[in-house]
Amino acid sequence: MNAAAAPNTALERYYQFHSRIYDATRWSFLFGREEVLRRAARVVQPRRILEVGCGTGRNLVSLRRRFPEAEITGVDLSEPMLAIAAGKMRDERTTLLRRSYSAPVHESGAGFDLVLFSYALSMFNPGWEQAMDAAHADLAEGGSIAVVDFSHSAFGGFRRWMGMNHVRMEGHLWPRLAQKFVPLLDERLPAYLGVWQYGMFIGRKQD
Ligand SMILES: C[S@@+](CC[C@H](N)C(=O)[O-])C[C@H]1O[C@@H](n2cnc3c(N)ncnc32)[C@H](O)[C@@H]1O
Structure with a gap:
């Protein structure tokens, strides 16, 4: 994991405290x-998995249980959230990266077979469209995206x-996912x- 640095966005400051009570x-x-x-x-x-906004690693643990041989990468903005994830994911096939996800993480090679966003995209404000574009670029041909998130509320x-x-609840994620x-x-x-609706989306990268 990358070295610790002072929080410099409102979201990072939010998770300075919320990391302690998150799980x-x-x-x-x-x-x-x-x-x-x-x-x-x-x-x-999947053989290669990316979770964007992996937070404290709750899904990384579940992914490792489901896919013991997979290479798993978790990306997150928040150092204290990633520190908790690092405590749960000590195996050599897991990589944790501290960064804001606005561009693809894989530079060359096959790309990911599965990209997961779990309660992350609704917090990318601004930046949710760029994150979807980055996920598209990060996926291998025929790879899948899985999204679970807040949707909307009356x-x-x-x-x-x-x-x-920091959560936008306007049902804005789903039309673009279904288009992309x-x-x-x-x-x-x-x-x-x-009181609110949440959404699940699974899609395949189109050619
Ligand atoms: C609600 S938590 C979800 C954590 C985990 N995916 C889960 O389902 O429990 C949202 C996470 O997304 C991260 N996040 C928000 N915006 C981000 C960005 N632009 N790039 C990377 N991570 C981001 C936050 O730091 C936080 O850890």
């Missing part, structure tokens, strides 16, 4: 994380509160009796 709290509202991995495993048996107060937590990748799964699901 203890997020299970109660980041729904669909295991389900999207289960569904992705039906369509791809409650303005809730949307504003989520905005204060061949959709294999594209669903919206209610959380807490419909």
Whole structure:
């Protein structure tokens, strides 16, 4: 993992504190994380995996369990989030990179068979379109993208509160994903009796 550096964006400052309570709290509202991995495993048996915005590594652990031989790369902006992930992922086939994902991470070679965004893209404000473009470039031909994230809410107060937590909830991610990748799964699901909707998307890189 890259050397520690002082936080310099609002999001990095946010995770300076939230990294300490992340794993203890997020299970109660980041729904669909295991389900999207289960569904992705039906369509791809990846040898090279990238998780963008891997945070504390909850999904990296699950990916390693599902794909013991895969090379796994996790990218994240936040040093304290990555430090927790590093404590969980000590094997040689895992690489953690501290960086903002606005351009592809793979420079040459085959690219990734699976790129995962789990509750990350809704926090790329600005930058979600560039992150999708980067993921497209990072995927090998025929590779798959899997996304699980907040979608939208009919409650303005809730949307504003989520905005204060750096999350944009305007259903903006799904149309562009479906345009950029061949959709294999594209669903919206209610959380807490419909206070908000979250979404799952699995798509294939088109030629
Ligand atoms: C809500 S957490 C999700 C963590 C993990 N994927 C999960 O499902 O538990 C969002 C993560 O995305 C990271 N992140 C946000 N914007 C980013 C960017 N532009 N580049 C890389 N990581 C980013 C944050 O630092 C944070 O760790």
